[in-house]
Amino acid sequence: MRAYSNIAVLKYWGKLDEQLILPTKSSLSFTLSELWTDTEVEVKEGKGVELYINGKRAGERAHERVNGFLERARKFYAIPSARFIIKSTTNFPLAAGMASSASGFAALSKALNKALDLNLDGAELSRMARLGSGSASRSVHSGIVVWHKGEDHYSSYAETLFDKDYWQDLRVIYVILNSGEKKVKSREGMALSVSTCPFYNFWIDYEERILLPAFLEAIRERDFERFATLTMEASNNMHAVCLATRPPLFYLNDLSRRVVELVNAFNEREVKAAYTFDAGPNPAIFTLKEYMEELLALLPGRKIVSGIA
Numbered sequence: 001m002r003a004y005s006n007i008a009v010l011k012y013w014g015k016l017d018e019q020l021i022l023p024t025k026s027s028l029s030f031t032l033s034e035l036w037t038d039t040e041v042e043v044k045e046g047k048g049v050e051l052y053i054n055g056k057r058a059g060e061r062a063h064e065r066v067n068g069f070l071e072r073a074r075k076f077y078a079i080p081s082a083r084f085i086i087k088s089t090t091n092f093p094l095a096a097g098m099a100s101s102a103s104g105f106a107a108l109s110k111a112l113n114k115a116l117d118l119n120l121d122g123a124e125l126s127r128m129a130r131l132g133s134g135s136a137s138r139s140v141h142s143g144i145v146v147w148h149k150g151e152d153h154y155s156s157y158a159e160t161l162f163d164k165d166y167w168q169d170l171r172v173i174y175v176i177l178n179s180g181e182k183k184v185k186s187r188e189g190m191a192l193s194v195s196t197c198p199f200y201n202f203w204i205d206y207e208e209r210i211l212l213p214a215f216l217e218a219i220r221e222r223d224f225e226r227f228a229t230l231t232m233e234a235s236n237n238m239h240a241v242c243l244a245t246r247p248p249l250f251y252l253n254d255l256s257r258r259v260v261e262l263v264n265a266f267n268e269r270e271v272k273a274a275y276t277f278d279a280g281p282n283p284a285i286f287t288l289k290e291y292m293e294e295l296l297a298l299l300p301g302r303k304i305v306s307g308i309a
């Protein structure tokens with residue numbers, strides 16, 4: 001079963017409940033057509049998990065994560081005690097701040113649903129995927145997706161707000177500046193931000209009350225200039241929260257900052273592009289079809305151009 005990666009414009013960065021992965025605020029993302037994970041699950045007699053990623057047996061950490069996910073999911077879904085052979089292939093660099101866990105756990109949830117005949121609908125699949133990785137709850141859906149914060153397992157789920165063809169000219173360019181492992185994983189980084197950033201509560205309140213409604217309006221009107229301005233603001237704000245975390249979290253590097261400057265220069269007369277960064281140095285750049293070629297020629301690094309899946 002295939003699930004696509006997603007890039008959040010309004011980011012998830014912090015949990016209220018670490019077990020259920022309930023976020024401190026809602027988030028908003030675009031599902032990306034060119035970055036995906038395909039997963040098949042085979043259920044055999046026995047116990048435990050055997051996980052293969054791109055043909056190779058995955059490391060201990062990945063096995064622990066999947067085991068933890070299955071344990072949590074058992075509380076809500078009829079997952080038998082059995083041996084799960086999980087085979088995943090993905091077409092993008094893992095752990096490069098490119099939401100590989102998002103498409104990974106979304107694809108795994110879909111594959112379990114199929115292998116075990118669970119008959120889960122989209123909202124239920126997003127709840128299940130959330131138990132693996134928060135951002136995975138959004139990756140089970142296509143188009144422009146909101147993950148409602150909620151306050152328990154049932155009310156915290158994702159859904160499509162605008163379908164994949166709503167904004168046909170929109171493009172996302174992933175710029176791979178560095179495909180190495182990131183320094184502080186999102187999971188640890190966001191926990192530090194929640195507990196130490198002095199303006200953390202101000203930030204979530206601002207995002208929920210001001211930025212989320214503004215984003216929805218800009219998207220509804222397909223107002224690129226407004227959407228792009230909000231996207232850059234939201235990314236900058238999240239990285240300000242990271243900088244104000246103890247110890248500070250630096251996800252951007254010199255090349256990332258160079259891309260910020262390039263985009264700003266490109267936007268001097270008219271806003272034609274917007275950068276956004278997750279917990280890593282690689283930017284995702286939103287633009288419109290008509291500006292693509294010009295922008296591609298300007299940007300450094302390896303580039304993946306994607307539409308909305």
Ligand code: DP6
Binds near residue numbers: 011012021101133278
């Ligand atoms: C910066 O979903 O990877 O990409 O729930 O702990 O697995 P866990 O975290 P994860 O965090 C993603 C954080 C982000 C922002 C986002 O995608 O919303």
